[in-house]
Amino acid sequence: MFSRHIHRAVPQGLRCALAVLACGWVIAPALRSGPPVPQDWFRTGTGLGVEKARLAAADFAARGEAVHPAARLFSDVLFADLEYSGIIEMVSKSFFPLRQPSVPAELQPAEWSAPPTSAHFLVFGNLSLAGTQLVVEAWLYDVRNPQSPPALAKRYRASVNPENSAEAQARRLAHQLADEIVSLLSGGIPGIASTQIAFISNRTGSKEVWVMDYDGANQRRITNLQTIALTPRWSPDGSRIAFTCYQKSGDTISAQICMHSMETGRSVAFYRYRGTNSSPAWSPDGSKIVFMSSMHGDPELFLIDVSGSNLRRLTYSAGADTSPVWNPRTGQQIAFVSDRGGTPQLYIMAADGSSVEKITLPDMGYVVDPAWSPNGQLLAFSWQRPTGNYDIYVMDIATQQLVELTRDAGRNERPSWAPDGRHIVFESTRTGTRQIWTMLADGTQPRQLTFAGQNESPNWSPR
Amino acid sequence: MNQNWNRKAALLLVAAAVALSAAGCRRSEVVRPPEPPPAPPAPPERPTVSLQASQTFIQKGESVTLNWTSTNATEVTLSPGIGRVAAQGSTRVTPEASTTYSIAATGPGGTATDSVRITVGAGAPAVERTGEPSKSLEELFRENVYDAFFDYDKADIRPDAREALARTAQFLRTHPEIRVIIEGHCDERGSTEYNLALGDRRAQAAKQFLVSLGVAAERIETVSYGKERPFCFVSHEDCWQQNRRAHFVLAKP
Numbered sequence: 064m065f066s067r068h069i070h071r072a073v074p075q076g077l078r079c080a081l082a083v084l085a086c087g088w089v090i091a092p093a094l095r096s097g098p099p100v101p102q103d104w105f106r107t108g109t110g111l112g113v114e115k116a117r118l119a120a121a122d123f124a125a126r127g128e129a130v131h132p133a134a135r136l137f138s139d140v141l142f143a144d145l146e147y148s149g150i151i152e153m154v155s156k157s158f159f160p161l162r163q164p165s166v167p168a169e170l171q172p173a174e175w176s177a178p179p180t181s182a183h184f185l186v187f188g189n190l191s192l193a194g195t196q197l198v199v200e201a202w203l204y205d206v207r208n209p210q211s212p213p214a215l216a217k218r219y220r221a222s223v224n225p226e227n228s229a230e231a232q233a234r235r236l237a238h239q240l241a242d243e244i245v246s247l248l249s250g251g252i253p254g255i256a257s258t259q260i261a262f263i264s265n266r267t268g269s270k271e272v273w274v275m276d277y278d279g280a281n282q283r284r285i286t287n288l289q290t291i292a293l294t295p296r297w298s299p300d301g302s303r304i305a306f307t308c309y310q311k312s313g314d315t316i317s318a319q320i321c322m323h324s325m326e327t328g329r330s331v332a333f334y335r336y337r338g339t340n341s342s343p344a345w346s347p348d349g350s351k352i353v354f355m356s357s358m359h360g361d362p363e364l365f366l367i368d369v370s371g372s373n374l375r376r377l378t379y380s381a382g383a384d385t386s387p388v389w390n391p392r393t394g395q396q397i398a399f400v401s402d403r404g405g406t407p408q409l410y411i412m413a414a415d416g417s418s419v420e421k422i423t424l425p426d427m428g429y430v431v432d433p434a435w436s437p438n439g440q441l442l443a444f445s446w447q448r449p450t451g452n453y454d455i456y457v458m459d460i461a462t463q464q465l466v467e468l469t470r471d472a473g474r475n476e477r478p479s480w481a482p483d484g485r486h487i488v489f490e491s492t493r494t495g496t497r498q499i500w501t502m503l504a505d506g507t508q509p510r511q512l513t514f515a516g517q518n519e520s521p522n523w524s525p526r
Numbered sequence: 527m528n529q530n531w532n533r534k535a536a537l538l539l540v541a542a543a544v545a546l547s548a549a550g551c552r553r554s555e556v557v558r559p560p561e562p563p564p565a566p567p568a569p570p571e572r573p574t575v576s577l578q579a580s581q582t583f584i585q586k587g588e589s590v591t592l593n594w595t596s597t598n599a600t601e602v603t604l605s606p607g608i609g610r611v612a613a614q615g616s617t618r619v620t621p622e623a624s625t626t627y628s629i630a631a632t633g634p635g636g637t638a639t640d641s642v643r644i645t646v647g648a649g650a651p652a653v654e655r656t657g658e659p660s661k662s663l664e665e666l667f668r669e670n671v672y673d674a675f676f677d678y679d680k681a682d683i684r685p686d687a688r689e690a691l692a693r694t695a696q697f698l699r700t701h702p703e704i705r706v707i708i709e710g711h712c713d714e715r716g717s718t719e720y721n722l723a724l725g726d727r728r729a730q731a732a733k734q735f736l737v738s739l740g741v742a743a744e745r746i747e748t749v750s751y752g753k754e755r756p757f758c759f760v761s762h763e764d765c766w767q768q769n770r771r772a773h774f775v776l777a778k779p
Contacts, residue, residue: 270754291751291754291755293718293719293722293754294718294719307722314707314777314778315707315747315749315777316749317749318722318749318750338726338748339722339723339725339726339748339749339750341719341722341723342719342722355719355722355723357723357726357727357730357750360730361727361730362722362723362726362727382727383720383723383724383726383727384723385719385720385722385723386717386719386720400717400719400720402679402720402724406679407679407716407717407720429716431716431717431719431720432717432719445717476717477717477718519718520718
């Protein structure tokens, strides 16, 4: 089933991968044709040498005093989204021409394509209020080909009301526009600016499940259990979050699987088992959950239909088996952590529990927190090598090539992939406290998202 | 008095365990935390510190005296909520809830730590004072039940834990009315999820050991807290050892 050469994994491969990736890292070439293969670059380096699209984002004009703050926020959020997409080189505003267009009639393409601006693309537009509607007009032009029609010309509308301020809606629409531009410039792989991240925070005194926008905005608590909540995981359709909770039953308390509906904002009943139950993980079709349970004594992995029927035991080994994660592309394999060989290491098995294989790494140590990339080709994990701290690594499953994404910056753990496969969210103690960070999947552009309390166990939402 | 005896016994047992592992006669597979860097040519004396409490189990509203002594330290810090203190001394504290007091002594030769846990009961004991004062079940439990400690990343019962659990089993056999909860705890190293599993294995191992000594399995519940409820908060082996344990709690009748 796995045509891998596990024992070939190797310092040699490691050096190659590091060298290739250190030389340069480009994802998909701008407007590439053919079927999208967003992670090909990672394994084979096919994107090497291709220029990133160079894009200028003009300040969006405010039509009327009332939308000034919204227009400013819109421009800032759009710029940050595009810059953090990983596939676009943003033109610094200090290289901008004096006049910035707000409608196509004001566009002077040559001013933008000539040095020092040297933009390939320009996005511009304006914001206005029409009654209770915030209206955003936006255009994307290929300024080196002034005769061609705009790559994008669109009007967005959003209702402004007491629950949704003009600023909140401007932020949302900026994320939408950024995602469409990223999709256009990366061969159809949409951006992640409208996604969210679930995580655990103790800032209210107990560990609860929190959710924030992908850039750290709008952090909000979604549980109030006042015990210990751990390991949140989004369902593949984004409608639910499964997590580990501590529940009382009579005079005893135990770790159980809890479920929260993002649609109703309430908890959804799930099944209770003996012993310690934790680490739920959804199958890619959302119909099953694999989780750790010690209901039979030893911590093993179990599979259950979300409807609650069909409980099946998947692992049989002395010691701990935990942290399961499905191959999101095929749904046919599950990676997990087991200490059956002495220390915790990664294993992959078929989704029915058969064909267990150990992932052999160049040296011993602790290997935990597997996270399977959206295209099914890569595994991110945290690894404490014998000489160091916990760091995030990515391994190409087929070739066993390894890339170290963090180094010499506190403990770095719990990676989770963004749905675009270009970004990873993780927890790090590099500031002295445990916080949530994101980075590009090559380890560049680390960005801190949380600052209050201790925060951990991030999980990136689907689109 | 009893507490002092406990402490001495615990020290002896720890020393025995250290001697055993140092001799390399078993546990050669144990993964040890990284050794400290080699000392400079003329190493300054390593600091020592010890922290003791006049009582470790009090009722809410009662006070307890903390005594400490240290050597070779330039800075001694007592936490939580006390801060820098003299090299030796004592202070009275009235913790609202169960608290682990930790002391850290830092000097040119490094850092030493110690800690003591004060358990705070819910309120004044409802024990009727007759001619002969009788001990409450909580007090008896406190005095006769011993937590079991574990090696790093292991759920095997060590010789010292074997002795602690044997005493505990003896007490539980003579008090069949008591039900207990065994909490499995881990140190901060390793992932949250792995430690939940490891804590579960520790609690289960302690339970199986008690069952093998004749305590009915129905009287014992287990719960794993992984690394979520540590007893000690310093990133140091002394503290980590405190956190790697199967902790006994008296179940409410």
